[in-house]
Amino acid sequence: MTDSKTRNVVITGASAGLGRAIAHAFASEGACIGLIARNRERLEAARAEVERLEGKGIVLVADVADPHQVEQAAARMEQEFGPIDVWVNNAMTSVFSPFDQMTPEEFRRVTEVTYLGAVHGTMSALKRMLPRDRGMVLQVGSALSDRSIPLQSAYCGAKHGMRGFTDSIRCELIHSKSRVHLTMVQLPAMNTPQFAWVKSRLPNKPQPVPPIFQPEVAADAILWASHQRRREIYVGMPTVKAMWGNKLVAGFADWYLGRTGYRSQQTGEPEDPNRPSNLWESVPGPFGAHGSFDDRAKGSSPQVWLVQNKWALCTIAAGLVAGAALGARAKRNR
DSSP: OOOTTOOEEEEESTTSHHHHHHHHHHHTTTOEEEEEESOHHHHHHHHHHHHHTTOEEEEEEOOTTOHHHHHHHHHHHHHHHOSOOEEEEOOOOOEESOGGGOOHHHHHHHIIIIIHHHHHHHHHHHHHHHHHTOOEEEEEOOGGGTSOOTTOHHHHHHHHHHHHHHHHHHHHHHHTTOOOEEEEEEOOEEOOTHHHHSEEOOSEEEOOOSSEEOHHHHHHHHHHHTTSOOSEEEOSHHHHHHHHHHHHOHHHHHHHHHHHHHHHTEEEEEOOTTSOOSSSSOOOSOOOSOOSOGGGEESOOHHHHHHHTHHHHHHHHHHHHHHHHHHHHHHHHO
């Protein structure tokens, strides 16, 4: 058990990439963190990092596609640390491939991990949070939950599904006057190791669609969101452009991505068609939070800063307007 000021957090997909960065962010607040993923070795490394950052961690080896494994992980987390305060659904996988070359098994697997994994995590979280009438579930979304791109049909479909079921549950929580809260955080392209291990049929190595952001940008936004009660948060101006562009000019976006979406998702380096992928089994190796695009990735986002400080800015703006009005009035009275 922990003291009343310490939050208990579960993070899926915590062994590498964004999940590892999210674990670091929550550990900086001293959180007790349940780390869920398939690769025990990397989870142990993540736990050691969490504890160096003054947090506490527990390794919970599980495949989020299996609801029984997720439920067992949730139960063990609460046995170790007490009630779960925040659950972050971050686990994902993808396949870079034209749709007509994908197999039904591949499409199902991406859906089971990326979409149903979030469903299973939300079920286990709400099973515990609803009776206590407190807690938060954070869905790690993507600009692709609204604006799909070519070559990732299964992943885009899964993120659309995550958004749809989250909106439905949110309505149910409002109906029941529950204080449990759901927030979806929509992300831009991130510099994570996924591009070194996702299954790919592309001739060249896959890459995030530029501009690229470091995972800490998203992790810090997710940590901030865990203290708010926002419905949805966009991270990075590219996410804002993609989401609003699709609302306003979806047909043009279809045409544009049809012309550019293949090239923008590949580097100039040939891909090794025989390299291992993590679709069915975890790929071994000491992967951390970052991928191989450090030299091109942005470490901050002015848009995120504006989101986090908008009320202060509104107050300052209102003060300036009021001051200008008073000044003008005083000038007229002279």
